Amino acid sequence: MTIERCRLRIEQPADTDAIYRLITEAFQNEAEAHLVDTMRERGELLISAVAEDAQQQVIGHIAFSPVTVATNPKSLSGVGLAPMAVSPEHQRQGVGSQLIQYGLDRCRELNVDFVVVLGHPEYYPRFGFQVASDCGFENEYGGDDAFMAQELTPGGLFDCNGLVKYCSAFADLE
Ligand SMILES: CC(C)(COP(=O)(O)OP(=O)(O)OC[C@H]1O[C@@H](n2cnc3c(N)ncnc32)[C@H](O)[C@@H]1OP(=O)(O)O)[C@@H](O)C(=O)NCCC(=O)NCCS
Numbered sequence: 534m535t536i537e538r539c540r541l542r543i544e545q546p547a548d549t550d551a552i553y554r555l556i557t558e559a560f561q562n563e564a565e566a567h568l569v570d571t572m573r574e575r576g577e578l579l580i581s582a583v584a585e586d587a588q589q590q591v592i593g594h595i596a597f598s599p600v601t602v603a604t605n606p607k608s609l610s611g612v613g614l615a616p617m618a619v620s621p622e623h624q625r626q627g628v629g630s631q632l633i634q635y636g637l638d639r640c641r642e643l644n645v646d647f648v649v650v651l652g653h654p655e656y657y658p659r660f661g662f663q664v665a666s667d668c669g670f671e672n673e674y675g676g677d678d679a680f681m682a683q684e685l686t687p688g689g690l691f692d693c694n695g696l697v698k699y700c701s702a703f704a705d706l707e
Contacts, residue, residue: 538587539584539585539586539592539593539628539631540584540585540589541582541583541584541631541632541635542582542583542585543580543581543582543583543639544581544582544583544594548583548591549570549573551583551590551591552566552569552581552583552591552594553566553569553570554566555591555592555593555594555618555620556569556594556616556618558618558620558621559618559619559620559621559624560616560618564706565616565618565706568616568702568703568705568706569581569594569596569616571702571705572596572598572700572702575700575701575702577598577599577700577701577702578596578597578598579597579598579599579612579643579645580595580596580597580612580636580639580640580643581594581595581596581597582594582595582632582635582636582639584619584628584631584632586623592619592620592623592628593617593618593619593620593623593628593629593631593632594616594617594618594632595614595617595632595633595635595636596614596615596616596617597612597613597614597636597639597640597645597648598612598613598615598699598700598702598703599611599612599613599700600612600613600649600697600698600699600700601697601698602670602693602694602695602696602697602698603671603694603695603696603697604692604693604694604695605692605693606692607691607692607693609646609647609686609689609690609691609693610644610645610646610647611645611646611647611648611649611693611697612640612645612647612648612649613648613649613650613651613697613699613700614633614636614648614649614650614652615650615651615652615699615703617629617632617633617652619632630659630660633657633660634660637660637661637685640685641685641686644686645685645686646684646685646686646689646690647682647683647684647685647686647689647690647693648662648682648683648685649665649670649672649680649681649682649697650662650680650681650682651672651674651676651679651680651681652679652681653679654678654679654681657681658681660683661683662681662682662683663681663682663683664678664680664681665680665681665682665697666678666680668682668690668693668694669693669694669695670682670693670694670695670696670697671695671696671697672696672697673696673697673698673699680697
């Protein structure tokens with residue numbers, strides 16, 4: 534795999550149109566792009582980061598938003614990684630992996646206790662994710678092994694269990 538060298542940074546207001554176009558292109562529909570806009574409008578976009586190439590074009594994007602868990606006696610803070618997109622011509626060159634590492638580092642800086650993701654079960658374990666049902670988590674989407682979690686602080690999943698719910702913008706996603 535060739536590693537595409539890219540710059541990673543938090544989104545700026547001027548990036549929003551490029552992010553919308555990128556996500557639409559990667560998913561081949563506008564639903565996830567609209568989801569990111571809705572999260573941004575509602576203040577639910579905790580972390581929104583981009584990867585840009587040497588020409589300063591946005592070639593990748595990752596979003597993290599708060600989640601709630603049914604049982605969470607210590608009020609631990611959790612986020613969901615979603616959506617993530619890399620432009621088709623830059624996929625499978627390591628851009629997505631760099632975005633995940635960068636995003637998880639930003640989560641740690643914000644003292645996020647745990648992260649969940651619904652995605653390819655063969656992709657996310659390399660970043661420290663494990664099957665979320667093994668931690669006692671359930672999800673709204675019937676993801677089974679595709680629903681994964683990892684703790685970012687010691688004990689970040691302690692006593693947390695039950696249904697994980699994404700922020701309100703996801704309820705509008707078709
Ligand atoms: C998923 C995505 C963000 C990965 O970004 P990327 O830059 O291509 O990822 P990397 O180069 O870091 O890693 C590539 C690895 O991702 C995994 N992967 C990517 N797409 C995959 C898919 N559709 N099915 C299974 N695994 C996949 C593979 O393990 C691949 O490794 P390989 O090339 O050795 O087989 C990108 O393919 C994308 O934008 N896809 C369309 C949108 C999407 O499905 N987003 C994820 C759900 S929110």
